[in-house]
Amino acid sequence: MAKRSIHWFRKGLRIHDNPSLIAACENAVDVKPIFILDPWFSENGNVGINRWRFLLQTLLDLDANLKKINSRLFVIKGKPQEVLIDLFKKWNITTLTYELDTEPYAKLRDADVDDLARECGVEVIRCVSHTLYDTKRIVDKNGGSAPLTYKRLQTVVSMLGLPPKPVAEPSKCPTAVSMNHDQHYGVPDLKSLHKNPNECGPCLFPGGETEALSRLDRMMKKTNWVCTFEKPKTEPNSLQPSTTVLSPYLKFGCLSARTMYHRLHEIYKQNKKHTAPPVSLEGQLLWREFFYTVGSVTPNFDQMVDNPICIQIPWDTNVEFLAAWKQGRTGYPFIDAIMTQLREEGWIHHLARHAVACFLTRGDLYISWEEGKKVFEEYLLDADWSLNAANWMWLSASSFFYQYFRVYSPIAFGKKTDKDGSYIRKYLPVLKNMPTQYIYEPWTAPLKVQEKAGCIIGKDYPKPIVEHDKIRPINIQRMAQAYKNRPDKSCSGETKGKGQKRKPELKTEERNSKKAKTTSKTNKKITDFMKEGK
DNA sequence: TTCCTGTTGTATAC
DNA sequence: GTATACAACAGGAA
Numbered sequence: 001m002a003k004r005s006i007h008w009f010r011k012g013l014r015i016h017d018n019p020s021l022i023a024a025c026e027n028a029v030d031v032k033p034i035f036i037l038d039p040w041f042s043e044n045g046n047v048g049i050n051r052w053r054f055l056l057q058t059l060l061d062l063d064a065n066l067k068k069i070n071s072r073l074f075v076i077k078g079k080p081q082e083v084l085i086d087l088f089k090k091w092n093i094t095t096l097t098y099e100l101d102t103e104p105y106a107k108l109r110d111a112d113v114d115d116l117a118r119e120c121g122v123e124v125i126r127c128v129s130h131t132l133y134d135t136k137r138i139v140d141k142n143g144g145s146a147p148l149t150y151k152r153l154q155t156v157v158s159m160l161g162l163p164p165k166p167v168a169e170p171s172k173c174p175t176a177v178s179m180n181h182d183q184h185y186g187v188p189d190l191k192s193l194h195k196n197p198n199e200c201g202p203c204l205f206p207g208g209e210t211e212a213l214s215r216l217d218r219m220m221k222k223t224n225w226v227c228t229f230e231k232p233k234t235e236p237n238s239l240q241p242s243t244t245v246l247s248p249y250l251k252f253g254c255l256s257a258r259t260m261y262h263r264l265h266e267i268y269k270q271n272k273k274h275t276a277p278p279v280s281l282e283g284q285l286l287w288r289e290f291f292y293t294v295g296s297v298t299p300n301f302d303q304m305v306d307n308p309i310c311i312q313i314p315w316d317t318n319v320e321f322l323a324a325w326k327q328g329r330t331g332y333p334f335i336d337a338i339m340t341q342l343r344e345e346g347w348i349h350h351l352a353r354h355a356v357a358c359f360l361t362r363g364d365l366y367i368s369w370e371e372g373k374k375v376f377e378e379y380l381l382d383a384d385w386s387l388n389a390a391n392w393m394w395l396s397a398s399s400f401f402y403q404y405f406r407v408y409s410p411i412a413f414g415k416k417t418d419k420d421g422s423y424i425r426k427y428l429p430v431l432k433n434m435p436t437q438y439i440y441e442p443w444t445a446p447l448k449v450q451e452k453a454g455c456i457i458g459k460d461y462p463k464p465i466v467e468h469d470k471i472r473p474i475n476i477q478r479m480a481q482a483y484k485n486r487p488d489k490s491c492s493g494e495t496k497g498k499g500q501k502r503k504p505e506l507k508t509e510e511r512n513s514k515k516a517k518t519t520s521k522t523n524k525k526i527t528d529f530m531k532e533g534k
Numbered sequence: 535t536t537c538c539t540g541t542t543g544t545a546t547a548c
Numbered sequence: 549g550t551a552t553a554c555a556a557c558a559g560g561a562a
Contacts, residue, residue, distance in 0.1 A: 148559070148560095149539095149540080149558095149559060149560070150540085150541080151539080151540085151559095151560080152559085152560080230541080230542095231541060231542070232541050232542035233541095233542080234542090236542090277541090278540095278541045279541050279542085283541075284541095287541085350541095350542080351542060354542065358543095397557080400558095401540080401557090401558090402540090402556095402557040402558045402559085403540080403543085403556080403557055403558085404556095404557065405543085405554080405555060405556065405557075406542095406543040406544085406557095407543065407544080408542095408543065408544090409543075409544065409545095412543085412544065412545085413543080413544090476555090479557090480555095480556090480557085483557070483558090
């Protein structure tokens, strides 16, 4: 029987380094490259307007690239399980190919589809190409569980050798296309998806494989920059991005992580002196790999409850604070500028994410990281399920990172790299005439200064919703308490998880009594604070 | 059990 | 720019 394939694009929205697309094309008489607009993502995906635009741009570009190899993209709306069963029959399909996806919804969906394919006598070919390695191999090599530190991840992947080299584009992809293809299978625009294009922000990072590869080229040409790149030393509030902004392209698979990895590797080979993980550009790809791996095997990875690697913290519920944070009106210009850039442009620097995430959670507002994660999920072009959950756990000191006493200052942190507050003036124009000495703390400006700057605090720009210096030590103590209340991990499986056993108290009597004193004092502070809050 | 390390804290002193 | 106190966490290696 002649081979007739469907290649199902989900992530991996590219024709370079796409082994499952190659598998679809091999010896086939007909290949149908499809993308299914699954209503699940509209209902549960929390996709903001800018990311919708990015996706549609990406699909248009994918269609254009497929045309170059004599094919077309077929975009179909519907539930994948139903769409595929129709198409198997309609197109007399023998083979289905797709890229492996490790996210929970994808795993369930794909298991369903595999069953349907089996019932229909359709062969299924799945390839790993979204991550550098097959995350299952990393888990296996680590003894059946995910590595929980970056160091450990590094050790494990070093045992696996270099990630596979990217595969070449398919040279031909024979696709029968009807005259009215665009009418039936064309890429929709925002309006036809009932989205309002006027709500989009400026398009600084257009979607698509073509843009991804040219952006990668631009970045890799800066050899010296690549070889000296140290992530923690890049600036969160520069007016031009200080990092690559390849993340949205990696998220959708417009860019293959392996392609990027091996491009870096070539550059490193030619330049003896270069930075190394975790801070280097290669290190950034390994962070992605790390979080994908942990996310692929950890139950309830995107929530606190029933997530075995997440510390249970009794976060506050405060809808007003949450809304102020989301909408960029906390009264802290650095925080509000970042949240404005996020909402309007869909990308913010990693350290800017740190600053606002710390502020929302353990630093200032003491609101659950899950709430912050939802907001990032909506606004970020690069919102990536594993990375988003992992980084929110990191910043809230719920997992991976535990030094909860290291708190970012919403005033001091931004000053380090933008003394004049140009970034704040750009994203919060209401503050653009505030004198530099007050730009990070405009509430401290004398009224006359505020009048002259055309920005009255409390009227034109909000007063701070919390006092950072007062709330910070209180929150640190609340975190200490939450850590202390953790179930003892060393106890047996039977008692484990019941939350009865407590970690031993501090070692010496002296410290013990000192600690007890501080804690009770702080507890009183917390109680007083709560009362005042009401 | 102890010791070391951990991408990216802040404020202060020199 | 670099060192240090702050008050002190967890995971993992030794």
